[in-house]
Amino acid sequence: LIAAPAISTANSGVEQLTKNPNNWAIWGGNYAGTRYSELSDINVDNVKNLQPAWSFSTGVLRGHEGGPLVIDDILYIHTPFPNTVYAIDQKTQAVIWEYTPTQDADVTIPVMCCDTVNRGLGYGDGKIFLQQSDTVLTALDAKTGKRVWSVQNGDPKLGMTNTSSPFVVKDTVLTGISGGEFGVRGFMAAYDIRTGKLRWKGYSMGPDSDTLIDPNKTTTWENGKVTPVGPDSSIKTWKGDQWKIGGGTTWGWYSYDPQLNLIYYGSGNPSTWNPVQRPGDNKWSMSLWARDADTGAVKWVYQMTPHDEWDFDGINEVPLVDQEVNGKMHKTIVHFDRNGFGYTLDRETGELLVAEKFDKSVNWATHVDMKTGRPQVVSKYSTEQNGEDTNTVGACPAALGSKNQQPVSYSPQTGLFYISGNHLCMNYEPFAVDYKAGQPYVGATLTMMPAGADVITGQPDGSTNLGQFTAWDAKTGKIAWSNKEQFSVWSGSVATAGGVVFYGTLEGYLKAVDAKSGKELYKFKTPSGIIGNVNTWKYNGKQYVGVLSGIGGWAGIGIAAGIDDGTDKSNTEGLGAVGAYRSLSSYTKLGGTFTVFALPN
Amino acid sequence: LIAAPAISTANSGVEQLTKNPNNWAIWGGNYAGTRYSELSDINVDNVKNLQPAWSFSTGVLRGHEGGPLVIDDILYIHTPFPNTVYAIDQKTQAVIWEYTPTQDADVTIPVMCCDTVNRGLGYGDGKIFLQQSDTVLTALDAKTGKRVWSVQNGDPKLGMTNTSSPFVVKDTVLTGISGGEFGVRGFMAAYDIRTGKLRWKGYSMGPDSDTLIDPNKTTTWENGKVTPVGPDSSIKTWKGDQWKIGGGTTWGWYSYDPQLNLIYYGSGNPSTWNPVQRPGDNKWSMSLWARDADTGAVKWVYQMTPHDEWDFDGINEVPLVDQEVNGKMHKTIVHFDRNGFGYTLDRETGELLVAEKFDKSVNWATHVDMKTGRPQVVSKYSTEQNGEDTNTVGACPAALGSKNQQPVSYSPQTGLFYISGNHLCMNYEPFAVDYKAGQPYVGATLTMMPAGADVITGQPDGSTNLGQFTAWDAKTGKIAWSNKEQFSVWSGSVATAGGVVFYGTLEGYLKAVDAKSGKELYKFKTPSGIIGNVNTWKYNGKQYVGVLSGIGGWAGIGIAAGIDDGTDKSNTEGLGAVGAYRSLSSYTKLGGTFTVFALPN
Ligand SMILES: O=C(O)c1cc(C(=O)O)c2c(n1)C(=O)C(=O)c1cc(C(=O)O)[nH]c1-2
Numbered sequence A, B: 001l002i003a004a005p006a007i008s009t010a011n012s013g014v015e016q017l018t019k020n021p022n023n024w025a026i027w028g029g030n031y032a033g034t035r036y037s038e039l040s041d042i043n044v045d046n047v048k049n050l051q052p053a054w055s056f057s058t059g060v061l062r063g064h065e066g067g068p069l070v071i072d073d074i075l076y077i078h079t080p081f082p083n084t085v086y087a088i089d090q091k092t093q094a095v096i097w098e099y100t101p102t103q104d105a106d107v108t109i110p111v112m113c114c115d116t117v118n119r120g121l122g123y124g125d126g127k128i129f130l131q132q133s134d135t136v137l138t139a140l141d142a143k144t145g146k147r148v149w150s151v152q153n154g155d156p157k158l159g160m161t162n163t164s165s166p167f168v169v170k171d172t173v174l175t176g177i178s179g180g181e182f183g184v185r186g187f188m189a190a191y192d193i194r195t196g197k198l199r200w201k202g203y204s205m206g207p208d209s210d211t212l213i214d215p216n217k218t219t220t221w222e223n224g225k226v227t228p229v230g231p232d233s234s235i236k237t238w239k240g241d242q243w244k245i246g247g248g249t250t251w252g253w254y255s256y257d258p259q260l261n262l263i264y265y266g267s268g269n270p271s272t273w274n275p276v277q278r279p280g281d282n283k284w285s286m287s288l289w290a291r292d293a294d295t296g297a298v299k300w301v302y303q304m305t306p307h308d309e310w311d312f313d314g315i316n317e318v319p320l321v322d323q324e325v326n327g328k329m330h331k332t333i334v335h336f337d338r339n340g341f342g343y344t345l346d347r348e349t350g351e352l353l354v355a356e357k358f359d360k361s362v363n364w365a366t367h368v369d370m371k372t373g374r375p376q377v378v379s380k381y382s383t384e385q386n387g388e389d390t391n392t393v394g395a396c397p398a399a400l401g402s403k404n405q406q407p408v409s410y411s412p413q414t415g416l417f418y419i420s421g422n423h424l425c426m427n428y429e430p431f432a433v434d435y436k437a438g439q440p441y442v443g444a445t446l447t448m449m450p451a452g453a454d455v456i457t458g459q460p461d462g463s464t465n466l467g468q469f470t471a472w473d474a475k476t477g478k479i480a481w482s483n484k485e486q487f488s489v490w491s492g493s494v495a496t497a498g499g500v501v502f503y504g505t506l507e508g509y510l511k512a513v514d515a516k517s518g519k520e521l522y523k524f525k526t527p528s529g530i531i532g533n534v535n536t537w538k539y540n541g542k543q544y545v546g547v548l549s550g551i552g553g554w555a556g557i558g559i560a561a562g563i564d565d566g567t568d569k570s571n572t573e574g575l576g577a578v579g580a581y582r583s584l585s586s587y588t589k590l591g592g593t594f595t596v597f598a599l600p601n
């Protein structure tokens, strides 16, 4: 699963660290981003005896995304703005060092679209990498917490922020940018881990020199085959200069294949949310990217949602798994898009292998045409066709997607992916909006509601659950099993060699289910709603499972930002999320806590 | 232990509720304030298997004092400022209702001396009583959370605040006042539980008509006997009008004896902390009070620290226990004073029975003269004798006392009291200060340090622990056993029929120890430092133990108020507490969480 020798990554040491399952050295547990752990001390038989071992309040309210890094004896955790980092001694649970950057809250917080979240730290070369909200990327000495270098990755005054987890590959650290709701043009940037010097930067849109696309060598899936994109593949899909404020931000999770030396990630929605204002495919927003790790040169790119009309931001994570599809082994990349389709592509070539709905309530497109790679849009749910100032009713999924930032896990034991999912639909009314630097550039009013349909059949069933936890076969594009959850599952899962999958719920439960059947084996109510990722590691001979709780993120924005006045008037607040998640406040309140679980001695 | 029929308390129903150990209906578990529970499902043998059952983040940072009330199926918890109340369904752990009063943070928070704490709710007559920080006392419908009435108990613009737990007796609810560091004249007030109308108000100082002292009937301990206090017992111990700004606030915990129909409590330090400025005994600051519950008339009063020179605020709780002292059964009142002496008095008469140091590092007085009831002050540690602008060095205990607000527990099984203690000394330099309404009226600069002496022998031992957990025989005035704690134990304990005593530590551990020996049987690190009280109850056939964590209070003020700049310069901040507790920030961070423990199923 995790590939080949680490010749080229000697500098950072990350790959080596991830090969020891006692560590959790990168957001996905490994470069492939599978969130699979070889540990099996906690297993389907004994997980019912799990119990909290210790806990640690972070001192920060609002949404806590991401998870801990564990490098040998030390645990590293992070908080949302103000982005405090704690290095914690596992033995004593005492804070070895802490670091809180200086940031201007008044400039930064107002331009964070979806809560003041941070998706966690990066590690490499003896350094902890902190991606501050205000776009400053900071390297800290992992032993002392002393700042080694900082670099400005963007400008919050222009609506740029950062929420993603820095990703160390060889001697660079990769980071993206947020601000799709502020007309920010997305990019991926690689900085030297030793100095913070920019090594390369590849935009999501613009001239080929900006995107690092080679018209002849960079390919995409078209006419049933891998095809060179040709010149100006991005700018020719935009009206005039709109690509300059075109979105396609890169705030998700990244993967790396050391053998192919390619990094993978998705780009976000085109700006604005009003599709009528921006004719064209708006390439390469909403796309999967394969870039050379050394130069940023684009190997291939694939657009999931050309000319987005629903904010189906394409940034979701891209686990790398080798599997047999249609009788042939492929090095695949798997991607569960906000738009409700689960994609399997060949990660070497970008060949499209599978594209099926992982939630059958999805209705905005009938299917993906496997030849063109394009979704077949249903006119009734086309906010473009219905036009400005018309409310498109009942489009599924809602803008926050059949899945959002919460990363999936994969178990080689079952060959299944475990998807933390949303199960909502929406009403969406686009309106004309002018771009002003640093101001919201949204152009749509939304409300959201339960999908009310079965996830497997798509049949209306009057259900009110907003979440599903689904096991998926990416070789065939089929659901193996799916559990309902009252609220969206906004927490990243982890699958283990013990046959267990762990995830958190918005009410605050850490849950363990049987990887084969989905049967619930254990749950515990942590202090606050969980939007963090569950990670697992071993210390001193004992397996631990840990998760940050702390309600927030887009789903929890009503509570996190205190913008729910409790009446229908505020339903459209928080980009449409407040109404749908109102009842969440009966279950959980703000507060960041890290809870560590173990079996009794 | 808990006395007699409830004839006179029919209105509130409190006494009845406290007789069912499944409830925890009042701060002390019962009117006697013994914090003893008849429950024994969790016991010395099985407590090692205890584990967190669920947890709930309160959404509020800073110090969380007090504990939950449990009335049948519903749990009531509270937060520091802004004083949110949550009614939680034990079955689902969902919030049934919540209430947050409107308060002016800018007026109130700056005049709270020792963090924005609140010591919990009162219950009676189907109402929850919330004592807001801004002195407003509010009655809420316990079922719906709807406000029934509110009454203004003081004026924050004059430095008055409230932190204490309202105490329901018969058809009144009692509340005190805070502000001893702002020249507030303390009082106890009784409001009608149905209407909020003031029924009586008794000041700590002033003319007899204000104190509700009857010169002939009110007694005190003098010349070895219970003696009427005579006319003007308070104002004749003050220079001029100083009693009007004389302190003696009443922010502690109150007890009630239904048979004697007396309520008991302590009054705080005289204002200012500079003793040179206020000649006289400054009566009745620093005193224990016994008042008629219906009229407020004072039955007896006893001053522990006449003319305070160290801020040995006398408000600590007053558990009521019947025990044999010197061969004779007494209805006793027991009181562990800030000044380091453990007092046992006859609660009917005010006769002084025992007064011994419960921490032998105490050096400000050699002993209490049992005839006069007065402590024999050691000149070297007299900040008055050393004078203004002279640093009195090494006085023990420190101003925050050998014990502070953290209430003790008592087990009738062992006949011992369990004292959460501090183990610090101080340097104290008084200086001249002018009174300005609503401004600090402190007049002393302090630093604190470890006592560095054995708690039982008083011998210097180079120890650095700031806390002790001590078992005390109040019949003889002797320590049974004492455990060291790295930091002050700022959490109230509970003793149970299972032979276990529970308390929390500033690092955040909930601990269970053997009531007989002090042997540690269980510990768990809750999210944040514990300054709350551990309570226990039974729901659906299962015994639970619950505690609020959330570092703060005076000991945690450096973290809570963010006033520790990490250098010696800030050692004197937080009224002298910042330096001594600096290292606490390596162990714990802010954040309010309620954690519930139980045995596994
Ligand atoms: O377009 C962007 O730049 C951008 C940024 C972010 C972010 O950085 O958190 C989110 C989104 N978009 C977004 O569309 C979205 O659904 C979302 C959810 C969350 C979250 O953390 O819960 N962030 C974001």
Ligand SMILES: O=C(O)c1cc(C(=O)O)c2c(n1)C(=O)C(=O)c1cc(C(=O)O)[nH]c1-2
Residues within 6 Å of the ligand: B065, B113, B114, B115, B117, B162, B163, B164, B177, B178, B179, B180, B181, B249, B250, B251, B268, B269, B313, B399, B400, B404, B405, B552, B553, B554, B555
């Ligand atoms: O004189 C007063 O009115 C007053 C009030 C309070 C309070 O209300 O919290 C404290 C004190 N004094 C005080 O002396 C003190 O040590 C103290 C500790 C605490 C605490 O909650 O940790 N409060 C207070």
